[in-house]
Amino acid sequence: MRAIWLDRHGGPEVLEVSRRPDPAPGPTDALIDVKACGINHLDLWVRRGGPRGFPIPLILGSDAAGVVRSAPASSRLRPGDEVVIYPAEGCGGCPACARGDEQLCVDYKIYGAWRDGGLAERMALPARNCLPKPESLDFVAAAAVAINYITAWHMLTARAGLKPGETVLIQAAGSGVSTAAIQIARFLGARVIATSSTPQKLEHAKRCGADAALNYRSDDVPARVKDITSGLGADVVLDHVGAATWEADLHSLAKGGRLVFCGATTGPEGKVNLSHLYFKGQTILGSTMGTREELRTVLALMERGCFRPVVDRVLSLEEIQEAHRVVEAGQQTGKVVVRI
Numbered sequence: 001m002r003a004i005w006l007d008r009h010g011g012p013e014v015l016e017v018s019r020r021p022d023p024a025p026g027p028t029d030a031l032i033d034v035k036a037c038g039i040n041h042l043d044l045w046v047r048r049g050g051p052r053g054f055p056i057p058l059i060l061g062s063d064a065a066g067v068v069r070s071a072p073a074s075s076r077l078r079p080g081d082e083v084v085i086y087p088a089e090g091c092g093g094c095p096a097c098a099r100g101d102e103q104l105c106v107d108y109k110i111y112g113a114w115r116d117g118g119l120a121e122r123m124a125l126p127a128r129n130c131l132p133k134p135e136s137l138d139f140v141a142a143a144a145v146a147i148n149y150i151t152a153w154h155m156l157t158a159r160a161g162l163k164p165g166e167t168v169l170i171q172a173a174g175s176g177v178s179t180a181a182i183q184i185a186r187f188l189g190a191r192v193i194a195t196s197s198t199p200q201k202l203e204h205a206k207r208c209g210a211d212a213a214l215n216y217r218s219d220d221v222p223a224r225v226k227d228i229t230s231g232l233g234a235d236v237v238l239d240h241v242g243a244a245t246w247e248a249d250l251h252s253l254a255k256g257g258r259l260v261f262c263g264a265t266t267g268p269e270g271k272v273n274l275s276h277l278y279f280k281g282q283t284i285l286g287s288t289m290g291t292r293e294e295l296r297t298v299l300a301l302m303e304r305g306c307f308r309p310v311v312d313r314v315l316s317l318e319e320i321q322e323a324h325r326v327v328e329a330g331q332q333t334g335k336v337v338v339r340i
């Protein structure tokens with residue numbers, strides 16, 4: 001089969017289409033024909049290598065959608081079923097796995113990062129990781145869902161406990177997670193203030209449902225958030241930028257506010273004034289990925305038309321280098337998806 005087989009770290013130029021043997025499904029695995037696979041920032045980290053020690057060689061790609069080719073008789077899957085994959089698996093035996101918090105498993109493996117992923121014509125994975133694709137989404141749209149939407153859903157619901165009527169500040173609105181977060185926060189009945197750096201991305205944020213859009217290069221974000229919230233600040237701040245936005249995040253937060261973050265692309269260190277934090281009763285929350293059940297919930301809401309993924313562009317497997325360059329340059333508003 002054709003696959004993006006990463007056998008050395010480096011820039012986009014190390015990516016090429018290789019011939020690989022078809023995967024051999026285990027006794028509880030399904031084999032799927034992949035139709036599309038979304039590109040995440042995680043793909044870039046894996047390609048570059050680095051401190052997290054991603055094991056290579058492996059097949060890249062996390063967010064796959066496709067058609068079941070074969071499945072164990074014990075599963076509910078049948079050949080021909082159209083599926084979206086939950087893009088990771090835990091050990092199944094630790095306390096986190098037992099309570100359904102697989103993403104906190106000591107041995108959590110995201111596909112395309114710690115084991116073979118979905119940028120390939122075929123993929124074998126546990127049958128329970130194959131969830132029904134909403135009929136309202138084609139394969140390209142379905143491949144733009146999993147990581148972004150479960151990450152944003154988990155941040156806003158399980159972690160920050162966003163309530164109707166609250167105000168949420170969402171940083172870097174052009175990204176996949178932030179796009180999902182704007183839609184989800186609106187669906188949950190919150191007021192959304194989004195930030196970005198270009199007029200095009202601010203327009204994108206408004207189209208996704210943001211009530212207000214601020215330019216974090218030219219606006220004083222905390223001051224504007226205070227203006228919009230009658231001096232109170234945002235009840236929830238959602239971020240994945242890291243060092244560059246950390247101070248503005250804390251200064252934008254209301255008393256009792258929750259700051260939830262799932263990334264640190266501009267640097268992993270930030271200062272915290274502990275006196276402000278305790279006196280204002282604020283909470284800082286880390287978050288990563290989401291659960292299989294959360295993906296099921298998000299897909300059901302998409303089937304009902306509550307929100308839908310935004311696809312920036314569709315490229316072919318042969319255009320994988322360009323796909324990485326676009327995401328690396330942050331040129332996209334929405335998801336870059338590779339059609340297999």
Ligand SMILES: [Zn+2]
Nearest residue numbers: 091094097105
């Ligand atoms: Zn586990």
